[in-house]
Structure formats: C-alpha cells, structure tokens
Amino acid sequence: MTVYMNELKQIARNIRIDIIKSIAEAGSGHTGGSLGLTDIFTALYFKILHHKPSEPQWDDRDRLILSIGHVAPVLYATLAHAGYFPVQELQTLRKLGSRLQGHPGRDHGLPGIELSAGSLGQGLSVAVGMALTAKMDKKNWRVYSIHGDGEMQEGSIWEAAMSAAHYKLDNLIAIIDRNGVQIDGKTKDVMDMDPLQDKWESFGWRVLNCNGHDFEEIQQAFTQAQATQSKPTVIIARTIMGKGVRQIEGDYHWHGKAPSKEEADNFIQEILKAS
Amino acid sequence: MMHFENRGNKATRLGFGEGVLEAARRDSRVVGIGADITGSVSMDLFAKAFPERFFSLGIAEQNCMGVATGLALSGKVPVFSTYGVFAALRTTDQIRISVCYNNVHVVIGGAHAGISVGPDGATHQALEDIAIMRVLPNMTVLSPCDATQTIIAVQRAIGNMKGPVYIRFGREPVPEFTHEHQEFQIGKGQQLKDGNDISILATGHMVWEALQAAYQLQQEGIHARVINIHTIKPIDEEIILQAAHETKAIITVEEHQIMGGFGSAVAEVIVKNHPVPMDFVGINDSFGESGKPDELMKLYGLTRETIMTKTQSLFYKKETFI
Ligand SMILES: [Mg+2]
Numbered sequence: 102m103t104v105y106m107n108e109l110k111q112i113a114r115n116i117r118i119d120i121i122k123s124i125a126e127a128g129s130g131h132t133g134g135s136l137g138l139t140d141i142f143t144a145l146y147f148k149i150l151h152h153k154p155s156e157p158q159w160d161d162r163d164r165l166i167l168s169i170g171h172v173a174p175v176l177y178a179t180l181a182h183a184g185y186f187p188v189q190e191l192q193t194l195r196k197l198g199s200r201l202q203g204h205p206g207r208d209h210g211l212p213g214i215e216l217s218a219g220s221l222g223q224g225l226s227v228a229v230g231m232a233l234t235a236k237m238d239k240k241n242w243r244v245y246s247i248h249g250d251g252e253m254q255e256g257s258i259w260e261a262a263m264s265a266a267h268y269k270l271d272n273l274i275a276i277i278d279r280n281g282v283q284i285d286g287k288t289k290d291v292m293d294m295d296p297l298q299d300k301w302e303s304f305g306w307r308v309l310n311c312n313g314h315d316f317e318e319i320q321q322a323f324t325q326a327q328a329t330q331s332k333p334t335v336i337i338a339r340t341i342m343g344k345g346v347r348q349i350e351g352d353y354h355w356h357g358k359a360p361s362k363e364e365a366d367n368f369i370q371e372i373l374k375a376s
Numbered sequence: 377m378m379h380f381e382n383r384g385n386k387a388t389r390l391g392f393g394e395g396v397l398e399a400a401r402r403d404s405r406v407v408g409i410g411a412d413i414t415g416s417v418s419m420d421l422f423a424k425a426f427p428e429r430f431f432s433l434g435i436a437e438q439n440c441m442g443v444a445t446g447l448a449l450s451g452k453v454p455v456f457s458t459y460g461v462f463a464a465l466r467t468t469d470q471i472r473i474s475v476c477y478n479n480v481h482v483v484i485g486g487a488h489a490g491i492s493v494g495p496d497g498a499t500h501q502a503l504e505d506i507a508i509m510r511v512l513p514n515m516t517v518l519s520p521c522d523a524t525q526t527i528i529a530v531q532r533a534i535g536n537m538k539g540p541v542y543i544r545f546g547r548e549p550v551p552e553f554t555h556e557h558q559e560f561q562i563g564k565g566q567q568l569k570d571g572n573d574i575s576i577l578a579t580g581h582m583v584w585e586a587l588q589a590a591y592q593l594q595q596e597g598i599h600a601r602v603i604n605i606h607t608i609k610p611i612d613e614e615i616i617l618q619a620a621h622e623t624k625a626i627i628t629v630e631e632h633q634i635m636g637g638f639g640s641a642v643a644e645v646i647v648k649n650h651p652v653p654m655d656f657v658g659i660n661d662s663f664g665e666s667g668k669p670d671e672l673m674k675l676y677g678l679t680r681e682t683i684m685t686k687t688q689s690l691f692y693k694k695e696t697f698i
Contacts, residue, residue: 164450207478216449220473226439227474230446230454233431237407237452244446257470260439268431 104147109316112182113143114376117345118369119178119191125365127195130203133342133355134249135175137280137313141338142179144319145245154184157212164215164231166246168224169278170204171357177201177211185213222255224248225275229265232273232333243272243327251283253294259304265333266305273333274326275306278313280342282353301335313338345372377570380587385549388581389487391526392545393418396455396485398527399534400426406534407447409433409440409456417457417487437462441470441482448480453534457485460502460544464509475540476512483533486544490631491664491672492581493547498663502544506579507636509542510609516562517609518543519630519638521583525554525606532562544580546631548669551584554604563607565615571599574691575619576683578629579605579638582657586629589683598691608638613645620650625694627655627687631678634658653697655690657683 104112117139124130146152150163167176174194181188186200193199200211204219218224228246235242252258265273277297285291294300301308307329311322319338326334342356343349346368360368400406400422408422408430423430433440437458444454457463463486464471475482486509489502510517518533518541520526526545533541559566568583569590578586583604590600601623603615619626626646628639639656646652659676673679 216445216474217477218473220469222438223442223470223474226442226470227446227449229439230443230448231450232446233443234447234450234452237428257436257438257442260434260436261442264433264436264439264443267434 106316109143109147110376112147113139114372116143116175116178116182117372119181119188120174121360121365121368123178123191123194124174124359125362126192127359129195129359130174131171131357132359133349133353134169134172134278134280136346137340137342137344138172138175138247138278139344140314140316141276141319142175144316144323146179146183148320149323150245151242154213157185161240161242163242164244166216166224166228166244167205168218168246169221169249169252170219173201173203173205176205180213186211221249221252222257225258225261228273228275229261229270232265232270233268235272236268236270243274246273246275248275248277249283250277250279250281250288250294251291253277253297254292262301262304262306269331270333271330274323275333275335277335277337278340279337280340282342282351282356284353284356286353297337305332307332307334309334309336311336311338313340314344347371380553380568382551382553384552386523386552387547387549388520388523388526388545389418389547391520391523392457392485392487392530392543393421395527395530396534397421397425399531400429403453403535405451405453407431407452407454409444409454411435411437411440411458411462413458417459417485419457437466438470441467442474444482445474445478445480448482449478453481453483455483455485455534457487459500460486460489460505461500463487464502464505464542468508471540472512476514479514479539481538482540483530484540484542486542488547489544490546490581491659491676491678492631492669494669494672495666497666501664503633503659503664505544506608506630506632506638507640510641514539515609516541516607518562518606519580519608520545520606521580521604522550522552522554524552524556525558525560528558528560529606532560537562546581550581553584563610563612565612566604566606567601567615568604569600569602571601572623573599574625574627574687574694575601575603575623576627576629576687577603577605577616577619577642579608580631582629582631582678585678585680586683589680589687592680593684593687598688600687605638608641611641611645616642616645617649620646620652625653625690627657627683627690629657629683632658633661635661653690653694655686657686
C-alpha cells in the first residue's frame with residue numbers, strides 16, 4: 102500500500118475523530134495522549150511498519166509494542182483504519198465483552214495487538230526480548246516501542262535501556278511521546294527527567310528528535326533510525342497532548358478524561374473545520 | 377508400597393540445571409537469561425553449552441522478566457532463574473502483567489527457596505513465593521521434592537507446557553529418594569506411603585521429612601498416608617479429597633509461610649468439598665534469620681519431630697470432630 106505524505110493528514114484526521122467518538126461512547130478513557138500520538142501512529146501504520154493487516158501473525162512483520170497501554174484508543178483506531186478490524190467495532194471500547202479492553206489485552210482476540218500492557222515501564226524490556234530473537238534468528242524485522250515521557254520515571258525503563266545498548270540492538274527503535282505533561286501536571290514539576298537526551302546518550306543509545314506532528318520530520322527520524330548500526334535508537338518526539346482540539350491542547354487535565362457527547366461533537370466539528 | 381531410601385544427598389538446584397540443559401539439547405528454542413548469579417542457580421551448565429542462547433542481563437530482574445516475555449512472544453522458550461526472593465517478589469508486577477496476562481511460556485526458576493538457605497538470613501530466604509505465584513492467573517507452580525524429580529519437572533515445564541511456570545527449588549543438598557523412571561505428571565500428586573489413619577501432604581524438601589515421620593509413626597501404630605504434592609497449582613483435588621474421605625484428617629507440610637501457601641491451597645479444596653480437621657507445618661508469619669540450615673529447620677519447626685507431634689495430636693483429636 103503506497104500512501105503519499107499528503108494523505109497521511111487526512112488519515113490522521115479520521116483517526117482523531119474516531120478516537121474522540123470511541124472515548125465519548127465509552128464514557129472514560131485517555132483522550133489527551135491518544136490525540137497527541139495520532140500523527141506518529143498514522144506514520145507508523147501507513148508509512149513505516151512492514152505489516153499485513155490481513156495476516157496479523159505474519160512472521161516477518163515489524164513488531165509495535167505499546168508500552169503505555171492507556172493510549173489504547175489511538176492504537177485501536179489506527180488498527181481499524183489500517184484494516185485489522187471494522188471501524189464500527191471502535192464503538193465497543195471499554196464495554197463488557199469487547200475486544201477493545203481499556204488497556205490492550207491479547208487474550209480478548211483483537212487482531213494486531215502484540216502485547217497486553219498497562220503497567221508502565223514494562224514494554225521496553227519486552228521489545229528488547231523480541232529484538233534479541235530477531236538478531237538470534239537473523240531476521241530483518243524491527244521492533245518499535247512507544248513510551249510516555251512520564252514513563253521515563255520508572256526504573257525498569259533504564260534497566261531495559263542498558264540491556265538494549267549492551268546487546269547492540271540496532272533493530273530496536275523506541276519512541277518517546279514527549280508532551281511534557283503527566284497526570285499530576287508538568288513532568289518537570291512532578292519529577293524532572295531532563296536532560297532526557299543526555300540520559301539516553303549516556304546509556305548508549307542514538308537519540309533523534311522530531312516534531313511529532315510533522316510527517317516530514319517523523320519520516321526523516323525513522324529513516325535515520327533504521328539506518329543506525331550497532332546501537333538502538335530513541336526518537337524523542339515533541340508532541341502536544343490533545344493535539345487537534347485547540348481547547349484541550351497541552352492541558353494535562355485531559356490525560357485521562359473523556360469528553361461528554363456534546364464536547365465530542367464540538368471537538369469533531371473543530372477537527373473537520375481545520376482540515 | 378515401596379519403602380524410600382536416601383541414595384545420597386544432592387541439591388535440587390543441580391537438578392534444575394541438569395534438567396534445563398537436557399531440555400535445551402532437545403529443543404533449540406530454549407534460551408536462558410542470567411541475573412548475575414548464574415552459577416549459583418546452576419544455569420552455568422546451560423550457559424556453557426549454549427553461549428549463543430544465553431543472555432546475561434545483570435542485576436536487573438524486572439528487565440529480565442520483560443525480556444523473557446519478548447523472547448517468548450517471538451517464539452523462544454526462555455528460562456530465567458534467580459533466587460526465589462527476587463524471581464517471585466521483586467518482579468511480581470512484571471510476572472503478573474508481562475508474563476501471566478500475556479500468558480506466555482516463560483519458565484521461572486525460584487532458587488534458594490525456603491529457610492534452609494541458612495546464614496544469608498531473612499533477606500534471602502524465600503518464604504512467600506508459593507503464596508504469591510499461585511494467586512496469579514495462568515501460572516503453574518511446581519515444587520519438586522528432590523533433585524531427580526526436579527530434573528523431570530523442569531523438563532516437563534519446558535517441553536510440555538504452554539503458559540507460565542514457576543518452579544521452586546533449594547540450595548542445600550537433600551536426600552535423593554525418588555526414582556528416575558517415576559510416574560510424574562504435572563497436576564498429579566504422588567502417594568508415597570499408604571495409610572488410612574491420617575494423611576500427611578508435603579511439598580518440596582519437606583516430603584522426605586514427612587516420609588521419615590510417617591515411617592516412625594508406623595512403629596507407634598499410626599498408619600499415616602504420605603502424599604507428595606509437587607504441583608501446587610493446578611492442585612490435584614482428586615488425591616486430596618480421596619485422602620480426606622479415607623483418612624479423615626490432613627496435615628500439610630511446607631518450607632514456606634503457612635498463610636497463603638501450600639497448606640492454604642489444600643485447605644481451599646478441603647473446606648469446599650469435604651471438611652475434615654487439618655493442621656499445618658510451616659513458617660508461622662515471621663521472617664527467618666541467620667544460622668546453619670539444620671539449626672534453622674529445627675528452630676522454626678520444620679522437622680520430622682514437629683510433623684510427628686502434630687500428626688499424633690491431630691490423629692487423637694480427629695475422633696472428636698467426627
Ligand atoms: Mg506525558
């Protein structure tokens with residue numbers, strides 16, 4: 102599937118609308134981070150990843166590990182738009198019997214879910230394990246893992262970071278959603294993690310930066326990351342929580358808040374007008 | 377019924393290492409993870425034989441558990457062993473979410489279990505691991521009784537299972553008494569001695585002590601049945617209920633906290649189906665301390681003498697319950 106850059110914006114717009122609809126219908130869920138990561142997910146699933154929506158278990162697929170399970174709505178909406186399952190199913194989010202669990206759960210059978218996750222700080226270790234398998238078996242598939250900036254406060258992230266560099270896992274690309282906020286407020290007030298770039302570099306990683314809402318920059322970062330040899334790469338993607346809906350952009354109160362049906366309509370109108 | 381004899385002492389951790397090595401020879405998907413104490417938990421046999429399949433990850437147990445999950449999700453069969461206190465307790469969240477919720481085939485070795493670790497003291501004596509591991513959905517919990525049985529158990533855990541397995545073993549050499557061609561099935565207890573007066577259900581290293589207690593009680597006229605429960609989860613309800621029906625009193629024996637452990641698992645089966653009087657031999661809600669293994673076992677009542685005393689008193693008391 103060849104997708105041109107100018108089409109990505111339209112896809113991202115549709116994914117944002119479905120994120121808002123599905124969370125509003127659920128009555129709970131993480132709106133801010135899901136909207137903030139939409140452009141990166143769109144780039145990944147429509148441009149970067151080697152994958153087959155019709156064959157989710159394809160052996161040679163790239164693996165996408167979502168360590169921050171709470172932004173499941175962006176994963177689900179992107180998978181649906183990529184063709185893994187019908188878009189209408191997004192309306193079952195967080196409901197009894199749904200394959201779309203509040204945090205991803207593989208045992209509920211949704212195609213495209215690589216990992217059940219939701220307790221922060223675990224996904225990078227799993228990504229390291231998968232990358233080791235690919236190296237051992239001399240496979241070309243890569244592992245991409247998605248992390249929050251607040252998640253950098255978990256000690257296990259740094260255990261995993263150390264091990265990825267130790268085993269020179271250049272088939273592993275981590276992405277940090279650097280929106281500068283977490284539930285309690287700004288990351289620099291809750292627990293400052295700067296200088297973040299220096300930390301990762303000192304742990305033996307290549308560090309790339311990009312604007313997480315600019316498809317050219319996102320694409321460029323991934324191209325560079327894929328060309329990196331003998332060390333893992335982390336992309337620190339500057340993002341805006343709630344991106345696309347001006348009245349909630351950058352507002353950490355929207356980390357884990359769902360819009361009412363009325364708010365959702367307004368948000369969607371705004372997204373439609375902007376495009 | 378056969379009389380079990382000690383063929384010589386051997387540590388169950390060696391059984392673990394030998395079992396992993398044998399399983400790895402048969403299946404190239406088996407990979408190993410080390411957290412700095414590779415030799416101590418007998419994973420060095422595997423690491424030397426298959427260096428390209430062994431990953432040293434340093435003193436970072438949380439990461440080890442996640443890496444094991446990633447290896448399993450991509451088709452490997454990872455074995456990660458460290459001291460039980462770290463394997464089961466330091467990484468409980470990683471085991472719960474990454475390993476158990478994903479229901480991946482990761483084999484976790486809980487080494488140096490129990491108070492018999494000795495002089496290292498309370499920090500290194502895993503006395504809570506059974507309770508914590510058995511409460512996790514999808515987890516299988518194994519607790520073999522000697523090195524021979526550990527070799528078999530770990531090979532089954534690696535070769536015949538699909539989900540997560542926790543296998544518990546100890547540091548000190550203990551009597552070797554089970555047969556290398558024994559009938560061993562995960563989830564099935566083994567009746568080692570007949571008897572209809574009372575049943576002693578034991579797990580791990582305490583099985584030998586339970587047998588010795590029963591042999592001595594036999595001479596005093598109490599015919600105790602002895603059952604080895606090497607699989608704590610899923611537990612063999614059938615053999616437990618048969619013991620409850622036929623002997624009408626049950627003692628459980630474990631080198632672990634009484635609360636929430638093996639005895640509790642047996643009690644859950646008993647109270648729901650066929651209540652009979654029970655008593656428990658184990659650690660009574662306390663930490664251990666430094667000392668020689670045999671001194672500690674004696675001080676904390678993990679001996680054949682304690683088993684005999686509790687068995688006698690429950691045997692005489694059971695009449696009043698009926
Ligand atoms: Mg954040």
